[in-house]
Amino acid sequence: MSEGNATVASTTSAPATAERLRITEIFHSIQGEADAIGWRTVFVRLTGCPLRCVWCDTEYSFYGGGWRDIDDILAEVASHGARHVCVTGGEPLAQKRCLILLQRLCDAGYDVSLETSGALDVAAVDPRVRKVMDLKAPGSGESARNLWSNLQHLLPHDQVKFVLASRADYEWAREAVAGHAIDRRCMVLFSPVHGKVNPRELAEWIIEDKLPVRFQLQLHKLLWNDAPGH
Ligand SMILES: C[S@@+](CC[C@H](N)C(=O)[O-])C[C@H]1O[C@@H](n2cnc3c(N)ncnc32)[C@H](O)[C@@H]1O
Ligand SMILES: Nc1nc2[nH]cc(C(=O)O)c2c(=O)[nH]1
Ligand code: SF4
Ligand SMILES: [Mg+2]
Numbered sequence: 743m744s745e746g747n748a749t750v751a752s753t754t755s756a757p758a759t760a761e762r763l764r765i766t767e768i769f770h771s772i773q774g775e776a777d778a779i780g781w782r783t784v785f786v787r788l789t790g791c792p793l794r795c796v797w798c799d800t801e802y803s804f805y806g807g808g809w810r811d812i813d814d815i816l817a818e819v820a821s822h823g824a825r826h827v828c829v830t831g832g833e834p835l836a837q838k839r840c841l842i843l844l845q846r847l848c849d850a851g852y853d854v855s856l857e858t859s860g861a862l863d864v865a866a867v868d869p870r871v872r873k874v875m876d877l878k879a880p881g882s883g884e885s886a887r888n889l890w891s892n893l894q895h896l897l898p899h900d901q902v903k904f905v906l907a908s909r910a911d912y913e914w915a916r917e918a919v920a921g922h923a924i925d926r927r928c929m930v931l932f933s934p935v936h937g938k939v940n941p942r943e944l945a946e947w948i949i950e951d952k953l954p955v956r957f958q959l960q961l962h963k964l965l966w967n968d969a970p971g972h
Contacts, residue, residue: 761812763839764789766803766832768815769971770822774962776874776901777929778855783826784819788840791833793859795882797907797935799968803832812843816850829871830857835864844868860902861887865895873900874931879914881907881935896927903931903958907938912947925954933958936968 766787773783787800789807819827827847834840835858847854848870855872858864861884864873875892878884882905896902902924904915915932924930932955934944945957966972 761839761842762809763812763815763837763843764807765810765815766807767971768818770824771962771972772965773826773828773855774960774965774972775857775933775958776855776903776931777872778826778828778853779958779961781826781853782824783828784822784824785828785830786815786819786843788829788831788834788837790836791831791859792836793833793861793878793884793887795859795878795884795905797882797905797938799936800830800832812839812846815843816846819847819852820850825853826855827852828855828857833859833862835859835862835867841866841868844871859884859887860892861889863889863895864892867895869897873897874903875900876903876905877915877918879904879906879911881911881938885914890922893922893924893927898928900927901929901931902927903933904955905933905935906944907935909939909947912939912944916951916953919953919955930955931958932956933960936960936963 766789769785773779773781787803789803791804845868848868855874857874860876877888906912919930934941941959948957962972
């Protein structure tokens with residue numbers, strides 16, 4: 743009997759250390775994208791991605807990384823003293839326990855955002871999290887992976903982002919927004935692929951077409967030219 747109780751006690755205390763995630767980096771910077779742009783933010787970058795967008799600026803997160811306990815991740819996040827936390831990758835939702843991390847960050851009182859590719863189901867993401875969900879345009883090479891049913895799970899505080907590599911991508915995104923009335927669900931962001939589309943041209947297309955979308959440039963690339971840790 744007492745042995746049984748001891749087993750129960752050790753199993754109940756186990757989850758705190760058993761919840762591990764593969765992490766590429768945790769860093770403290772200025773949010774460079776989406777609605778929380780400009781806020782001091784702690785970034786938690788999860789390792790691994792099942793997609794291969796041709797213009798991906800984070801290929802170093804596809805492999806490697808290190809296993810970290812969620813408690814340990816929370817402690818490092820707390821050490822930076824920021825209100826905002828951004829969970830990104832790689833593709834964070836490719837690790838199932840990302841859902842637990844998101845919930846724990848929300849429970850701890852942070853303003854949490856999730857950068858996700860739009861290829862994995864977002865239904866189980868904690869509703870307190872602000873999802874920033876890409877829809878991949880053809881120029882990424884990964885548009886067949888878009889999970890359009892994800893649109894049903896978007897909340898008003900979420901954002902849909904299109905990262906555009908050409909005029910053809912822009913026209914595709916414009917039709918996607920109109921066809922699915924995405925702007926009526928949440929904020930829509932149009933951003934140029936860094937170095938591929940002239941930002942001013944994209945801005946002028948948006949003005950010309952009177953689109954209900956928010957133009958966006960990656961602030962961290964302007965500030966730090968994509969240096970590591972930013
Ligand atoms: C590196 S991804 C990680 C999260 C998730 N895998 C995704 O694709 O949303 C974070 C954001 O960076 C954007 N991004 C990646 N490479 C980019 C580039 N070269 N220019 C502009 N945005 C880029 C992605 O489209 C995505 O919105
Ligand atoms: N400063 C900064 N802001 C970001 N917002 C989203 C990022 C990402 O890689 O997902 C990112 C990033 O890598 N750096
Ligand atoms: S889904 Fe995100 S991390 Fe994966 S290749 Fe595309 S941009 Fe990079
Ligand atoms: Mg980035």
